[in-house]
Amino acid sequence: MLDREKLKNLEARFLMQYPKGFADEEMVKILKKHKMEKMVSLTRECFSEAACSNIHVTAENMITVVSRSSMVSMFEKPKFRDFVRAMNEHEKAFMVNALRQMLHGKQQLGFEAMVAILQSGKLAKWSLVTIIPAYYYPTKEVFVKPTTAKDILRYFDVSEMTYKPTPSWKFYQQYRKLIKEAKGMVDKNLSPSNAAFTGFLMMSVKA
Incomplete structure (x- = not known):
C-alpha cells in the first residue's frame, strides 16, 4: 500500500494548483490531447x-x-x-x-x-x-508505463513488489491493486480513469 501521508501531501499540492482535479479547466485541456473518451x-x-x-x-x-x-x-x-x-x-x-x-x-x-x-x-x-x-475498462484496468511505475514505487518506497521490463501477471495484479487502494484515499476528481490517476501521480512525484 502507498504511504497515506505522502499520498495526501501530493493530493493537497495538486488540488492547490488544480482545485477541481481533472475537472479543472487546465487539466481538461490536457485530457483532451489524450482523447480518452x-x-x-x-x-x-x-x-x-x-x-x-x-x-x-x-x-x-x-x-x-x-x-x-x-x-x-x-x-x-x-x-x-x-x-x-x-x-x-x-x-x-x-x-x-x-x-x-x-x-x-x-x-x-x-x-x-x-x-x-x-x-x-x-x-x-x-x-x-x-x-x-x-x-x-478505464476505471478497472491499469496502463503500465515503465517510467511512471518505477517512479511511483521509488517515491513511495514500495518494497513488496519489483518492477521488471518483461510484463508479468504477478506484477500487473499487484500494481492494479496498489492503484485501486490509492484511488480510494483521495478526491474522486483525481481519478476519472486509472490512466488519469497514474498521470496525477506521475506529475506529482516528479514535481
Whole structure:
C-alpha cells in the first residue's frame, strides 16, 4: 500500500494548483490531447466479445488503437504494426484469442498468452500488453508505463513488489491493486480513469 501521508501531501499540492482535479479547466485541456473518451469508445466497439470473432478485423483494429494511442511510444507503434501484419493465420488467431481472454474470459491466461506472442517479435512491452485493457475498462484496468511505475514505487518506497521490463501477471495484479487502494484515499476528481490517476501521480512525484 502507498504511504497515506505522502499520498495526501501530493493530493493537497495538486488540488492547490488544480482545485477541481481533472475537472479543472487546465487539466481538461490536457485530457483532451489524450482523447480518452474517443479511445474508450473506439476500443469498446472494436473489441466486444462478438467483434473479436473476426480475427483479421480484430488484428487490424489492434493496430489502429495502438497507432492512435497517445500513451504508446512512437517507436513501438510501427514495430507493432509490422509485426502483426507479418503474422500468419495461426499467429493472428492466437493473438486475438489472447486479447479476447484478457477482456472477456480468463484474464491471466490471456495476459500470459499475449506476452508470449509479443515475445516472439521482441515486443513484449508493458505498454503494448496493457493499453487495450486500459481503454476497454478505464476505471478497472491499469496502463503500465515503465517510467511512471518505477517512479511511483521509488517515491513511495514500495518494497513488496519489483518492477521488471518483461510484463508479468504477478506484477500487473499487484500494481492494479496498489492503484485501486490509492484511488480510494483521495478526491474522486483525481481519478476519472486509472490512466488519469497514474498521470496525477506521475506529475506529482516528479514535481
